[in-house]
Each structure stands twice: as C-alpha cells, then as structure tokens.
Amino acid sequence: MHVVTFTRSTPDTAAKVWVDADGNVTWGDVATVVNPWDEYSLEETIVQANSGGGESTVIAIGSELHNDALKHSMAMGIKNALRVEEAKADINDSLVWSALAAGAIGKIGAVDLVIFGKESVDVATDQHTYQLARRLGWTMLSYVSAILEADYAAGVIKVEKMLEQGKQVVSAKLPAVISVMKGINEPRYPNFLGIRKAAKATIPVWTASDLGIDLPQAATAVLGYANPPAREVSTEIIAAGDMEAKTQVLVERLFEEKVL
C-alpha cells in the first residue's frame, strides 16, 4: 500500500508578511517552515503507512523553496519525497495545481490514500484538495478529526469528520483523498538521524512532460496584492473607579457602539 501527502514551505506564522513597493509579497529574511497544518497530515501519513506496512511519499508542487518542507517531511519519517516544477504552469490556479498533482499520483501508480492538512496558511485555501479528488475521481473526506478504521486490504476507511453542526462518522471506499484537522495526532519532531538522512537525500523533480499530462489553461488570475488598511484604533483604557464602575462604563460604551 502507498500513502501520499502534499506539503509546502510557508513563512513562519509569527513572521511579518507584507506587500513591497513592487507589489510582491515578502517576509524579508525570515525562514520558511513546513505549512503548519501539514504537521498533522505528515504525521498521519507516517502512522497510516506504518500500520498498513507500506510506502509513504511526500510531494511539493512549485519551486525549490519547497525543498525545505520536503526535507522536514523526510526527517519526520516519510520515506520518499519528490517535487513537481513546471515553468509553464501557473500553480496559483488551483485547477492547474490539481492537474499536476493528479499527474504525479498517476505516475506513482497504486496509491491508496492521499492526506492533506486542512489548508495552506500562505494562500489560505483548501480548494486544491477537493479539486485533486475530482481529477482523480476519488472519494473526498474533508475535516477529518480521527481515522477510526483503515483496512487497506479490503479498501475501506472509516473516519470522524467535523462539521459546523457537529461530528459525523463516515465510511468510504479507498482510494480516497482526506484532509485532516489539528488534534488528529501529536506530530513528532524530526530526530537527529532523520535530519541527517534527509539532508543527504536528493529530491527528484518532475515536469509536466515527465507526468505525461497536458497542462490545462489557468481558470483564474491573481491581479495584485495589497496591504490591508491599517486598523485605526485609539484604545481607551477604562481605569477610573472600582471594578464595578469600570465595567459599567465599558457596558455603556458597548451600547454606544451599537454592538450590544
């Protein structure tokens, strides 16, 4: 059996990110980290591949910026890593992204399960996960908070999914694409041996022609980036009187603001 996961390098969540004078997004010299949501999908990929006695592969789509995330994944314990880079592809477009991802899955061959983190913190979207499932024609199970059963020989999986209205237990046939939530597991830290092994690994790079696919037209275009308007607030610290008086003033202010 074979479990595949996707990851990417993103700026550290504590980093300041802004749009520079040329209109490009930048985070200065701050190092990238593995997309924080992917910590959980990487861990789950290792757990599932181990329990099924099979292979694990991590894929990044994009430039060599993402090699750091791939090496981190290998250091955690994912067996294989590869990167898809295609100069002609606008990978900001989720349909182009998912065509490349589906091509990579097709080239790998017998894959039972694809695991994603909930979303990418940089572009803040999860649409590519669902679109990959459609491209593959596989079942999609999103917002998975627990894998209750996975029988790779029988080709079935049972998961707990989170909805805004509660939790659902759903069973499905494999192969499937799932996206997992924080809390599904405790991601491990890479150990010294893993880090050394990952540092030495060469990561193969596949292009669209290696995948044998025709690139679709991008269906969307990014027109530009902007810094959000500064939050103009003047803070009023309510300090006069005892606690009863302070909270009464606060309540009056909130009524004046018409938020109560």
Next chain:
Amino acid sequence: MSVFVWIETFEGRALSSSWEALGAARSIAEAKATDITALVFGENAESIAGAAGQYGAANAIVCTDELVRDYRLESYAALLSDLVATHRPSAVVAVASNRGRELLASAAADTDSGLISDVIDLRLEDGRLIGTRPAYAGKVLMDMTANTATTFVTIRGRAFPPVAAENGAEPKLESAKAVAVADAIATEIESFASELGKVNLADAAIIVSGGRGMANNPKSPPDGISGDDANIWKAKDGYENTLRPLANVLGAAVGASRAAVDAGYIPYDHQVGQTGKVVNPDLYIACGISGAIQHQAGMRGSKIIVAINKDAEAPIFKLARYGIVGDLYEVVPALTAALKQRLAN
C-alpha cells in the same frame, strides 16, 4: 446569465448565513443586469426556496430526490455541476462553510471553471468579476478574477450583509432531477453527533475568548490535582463558570487562543487564530489573551475588540478599542453583573 446561489441547509432548514450569499449575489446580478437563482437541494427544498425568494432570488431550482435528501458531496457536486453545465450561470455563490468550500471547489473542477474562495469583497470592473480575499492569515489581501464563462465564488461568513427580507416575493420554481453518481454509496454516513445549541464561532456576532490567563483562577482544585493538571482544572473551571456565564448573557460563542488549546484547557474547535478559525464578529472580548500575531490573524477583522488583561503591556491592547487592565477573574464577573443589570433596565 443568472447568478446561482447555493442555499445551504441542515436538517431541512436553511442556514441563515445563506442569506448573506444572496446579498453578495445581488450586487453581481445588478451589475450584470441579470437575476438570482437559488439552488435548494434536499428536505423542505420548496419551502426554503420560497424563503430565498423573500431574500432576493427571482428564481429557484429545487431538487427533492432521495439521492440528495441528505448532503453528500458526491451527489450534490454531480447535481450542481450538471446544473452549471446546462444553465451556464455567470456566477455560482455560496458561503465558505465546510460544505460550501468542498461543494463549489468540486463543481468548479468538474466544469473547468475558475473559483475565487473566501472573498470579503466583490466588484465588477469592465465586465470582469473581481474578488478580494485575505491571504497569509489576513496579513495580505489579494485580488483575483476568473477567465471562464462561470465564476465560482465562496464568501467569508459575515463579510456581506444579508438583504432585508421582502414579504410576498415568490420565486419562479423549477425542479431538477438528481444526477446518478457512478458509485452512489462511495460514502456512507454512519452517525451524527449534533452540537447544535452551541453558538458557532464563524457565525457569532459576539465572541468571548479566553487565553493562557484562564489558568489564574483563584479557585483551588480538588485534592490530589497538582502541577499542569491543576492549571488545566482551573482553566476549565474558568471557561465553564466565569466565561460561559458572560457568553450566555451576550448570546456569544466561546473562543480560545492557541496557547490555551495547546495547554489542554479547552478543545481545539474553540481555537481562534491562524491555525484555528478566522472570525469577524461585531464584538470580540479577549480575556487573558496576550495577543500573539497568530491570534491577531484570526480576530483582527472584529468590529470592536475589548481586551481584559492584567499585563498593561500586552499587545492585545494595541488592537483593542476598549481595555480594562486587571485580573480576568475579577473583571469578567463584574462585567457579567453590569450587563445583566443594564439589560434588565
């Protein structure tokens, strides 16, 4: 052509956030000189379509076939894709809820259409629909457009005002047949544990949030609980007996910082922030939250922020409109009492 709006339903009732999607669709429809078609699938579809008419839908396509009685991504996406392929709407709009996200992304892939997700603003420039969406946890905004005949759009909850309901408006009804999916039971729903009654963070007009400071509860844990467990006990007691009463008075949802979630004080589904939920309520009351940049990323869109923290230097005060410097275990009960008194008058 018409602008489609998917009306999300749950157990035979429309989610009120769907009226926001109709509000967002109205500006597109007006600019394109067309009208709005509500799509309602499943239980009570016809009566929900009637309600959608009051919120601005001129037409409604309903499907009440057994195959779409309950939401399942496969059957809903097959039907939506089929309707888009046959009707060629200029746009398809839904709220970026868990289901809205997966359904619209799937149908966009099926129909090779562009999708702009989680938008906070929509406008038409030279006939092109442009959506503004936050990226990098709201640190950056990006403008996107689609170059396909149909543009799929998911809107962030509470970013678009719903249209006022008009009594008596009746949408023109059309009924659709569900589309058989290749493997109709690829997924099977085995059970559902409802958490209705709890206020959903994404929809909440008011959120009361607690952070690491929740562990400063002056109450003592029962004998035998010490160390980290004592902090967890104190914080849990604080959420239940100090924060929850304030939330109840306000009809608010209870949120938390990542620090509090990671320390085991409260379950993850309460987490607000970069790796939790992004919220934009009218009022956000941050109690014992220092305001790390990751937390700010999840709540800086709130209209009015109130900070309660004993550290006057906490970064949260820079974001707050009002602040009280003090121990949340003294401030929150006093605030709850003051509110009760004010609301009683």
